């Protein structure tokens with residue numbers, strides 16, 4: 001592993017030559033909404049560092065009509081577009097000396113349907129009838145490499161510059177950008193809005209949004225904060241506005257530098273893209289990730305909003321004020337914002353169990369998962385990559401937005417923080433921000449700041465986690481004496497002959513309670529006061545001393561470490577006896593590790609279900625959700641399998657008790673997460689064909705049709721999904737009609753998700769074409785197909801449909817999605833032949849940029865095929881043995 005160097009402008013990778021550096025852009029854009037085009041002009045001040053004969057910058061799908069340099073027009077022949085490399089090359093009439101120069105360009109471009117560059121959104125205005133009342137508005141999405149679709153620019157993050165935007169929009173529209181409006185004047189055909197210039201920043205952080213918008217606002221510290229949404233919806237931003245004020249105070253303190261811009265806008269977009277984007281001073285969100293309707297939104301939506309806001313706002317410092325030099329350090333941006341956002345959310349909302357459970361930020365299907373687990377699942381496979389990876393092309397930059405980048409980065413930072421301590425870690429972050437504000441960095445700059453703060457060699461510890469793929473499993477062996485022998489090796493799933501690797505592991509461990517009979521005598525007092533010990537495991541083996549042979553030992557305390565633990569039989573037995581004394585974090589960690597060991601073929605399935613059956617009864621959300629996720633995985637794996645019915649009976653028996661404790665209706669004094677768990681259980685039991693749950697959902701749906709308030713918002717998505725799953729034609733049409741009618745994107749999604757659940761092949765064929773219509777926002781419509789592939793149990797029908805309509809579907813996706821879409825539809829197959837089919841389809845039809853996604857999904861399909869064969873007999877034997885247990 002060669003250590004990366006600290007940031008240096010000259011040595012930063014990228015396509016653009018570094019002799020010419022833009023310092024100030026002044027851009028004027030005039031959209032033509034009828035034609036879905038725009039025209040623009042710009043003046044760029046350039047600092048030329050060495051004499052040059054030509055200028056090389058980025059442009060994509062732009063036509064350049066005029067160019068001039070230092071006030072002199074360039075001939076047409078001097079303007080060259082290199083389409084493949086997304087470059088604009090301007091030949092200069094003679095060699096230009098070092099110093100300040102000016103470039104002026106006139107250009108025109110397209111307003112796109114998908115969230116790339118400048119795009120449009122059609123939406124229904126609040127209170128207007130469906131379809132007929134379709135409105136249009138504009139937005140932008142530039143990360144990673146699409147600012148060049150809006151104006152010609154040095155579109156690599158290291159080229160920081162001040163951007164001053166002017167735009168012409170209809171008179172009754174509101175226009176928003178990174179900075180406040182400086183002047184506004186009426187001109188022919190609308191009004192011209194001039195925004196103040198930004199501080200020096202990377203091009204991908206520019207934003208422009210305009211439409212028939214409303215806002216609510218307040219002030220927090222020195223900052224004007226606003227929530228902006230389409231007319232009639234701004235008040236639904238009240239929760240987001242309050243959260244923003246709270247989070248701003250926390251970050252101003254944490255980073256040690258107050259938020260640097262005069263205003264911060266949180267902008268709800270009714271379509272265009274699915275996630276959220278940290279444009280400096282003007283963050284964009286897909287509407288349901290920002291707007292909260294106290295009467296109709298679920299607790300899940302509320303928690304998600306807080307977390308997404310906390311993540312995006314962390315970027316205002318980490319990402320925007322200090323920016324990674326190149327896309328090979330994207331993990332630094334995303335891993336950090338994910339970690340910081342979760343930390344902040346947990347700080348203000350400890351009751352949500354956010355460290356244990358969290359929605360995947362960019363996952364369009366809103367699958368609930370455990371952050372670390374999602375990263376570790378991908379990281380155990382042959383298709384994984386180091387979190388720091390070489391990025392040469394735009395397509396590779398767009399492929400870097402994956403689980404490993406976001407979640408392994410976050411897990412590693414969390415492990416490091418717990419090892420160094422919160423205060424030391426924060427001091428390191430403050431040093432880092434202070435030293436690099438308004439500039440760029442590499443990962444090494446962060447390690448240096450943390451090393452200074454902690455006096456520990458962070459770079460050395462970190463290298464194994466960031467520069468090499470995968471992660472370790474620590475094997476625990478007890479010899480009957482007081483010594484515990486530890487061995488580390490690489491942990492893999494479905495990955496034969498994986499290269500052996502080694503890590504410096506910041507281990508934590510604790511001795512849990514007492515053996516069963518002694519703890520019974522000691523009452524409930526055991527456990528408290530035994531703080532976790534730490535050990536930096538630097539070699540292949542290590543030994544823990546003085547561990548009493550009769551006491552149980554738990555490694556990876558609270559599951560904060562990014563490694564698995566495999567206990568020998570003696571240690572496992574002691575742990576099972578100590579279960580009631582373990583906190584929920586440690587129980588979830590044991591469940592996750594046990595299930596991973598089963599997947600890896602390191603343990604039989606009885607290890608996992610043996611643990612589940614030994615758990616004390618509880619309604620703790622994260623623990624029950626881990627079990628629900630595993631049961632759900634097996635239930636999908638066994639579609640069309642003879643073992644499925646028997647498995648479903650067993651699975652229901654594991655969940656039933658918890659549901660009966662909770663009941664259908666909220667109870668006074670229940671845990672704050674009870675609503676989430678109740679909803680998860682209804683959905684899970686419904687999927688497992690529980691007749692009482694199915695009947696209960698149908699009954700509640702009938703009442704809901706008459707009186708929507710009769711169904712608690714927390715339960716709506718689950719109840720509708722179960723109704724949709726077993727729907728007849730009439731029910732399907734009813735759900736569809738409700739989906740068409742509502743102007744709330746959150747509600748709309750609930751109805752369409754329910755349609756995608758249907759297991760009746762006739763209805764599946766009715767659901768799929770919705771992806772081609774404009775009933776749903778563009779960015780959401782195309783995800784109906786993967787939803788059907790997953791939920792209906794008919795991935796074959798979904799694939800047949802997508803294959804026939806691929807071109808239309810891909811036209812609706814953004815750059816990040818395009819590389820993954822086709823492959824993602826195969827994820828839920830579990831036959832080897834389908835992996836082969838994907839391979840040949842990709843070869844004939846997909847771009848090379850899709851290769852990582854294709855490889856990942858092929859691996860997943862092959863794993864499922866193998867796992868299914870291995871699991872079925874083991875599970876059968878386990879269930880048959882239940883009566884004897």
Ligand SMILES: [Zn+2]
Pocket residue numbers: 278311312315333334337
């Ligand atoms: Zn982010």
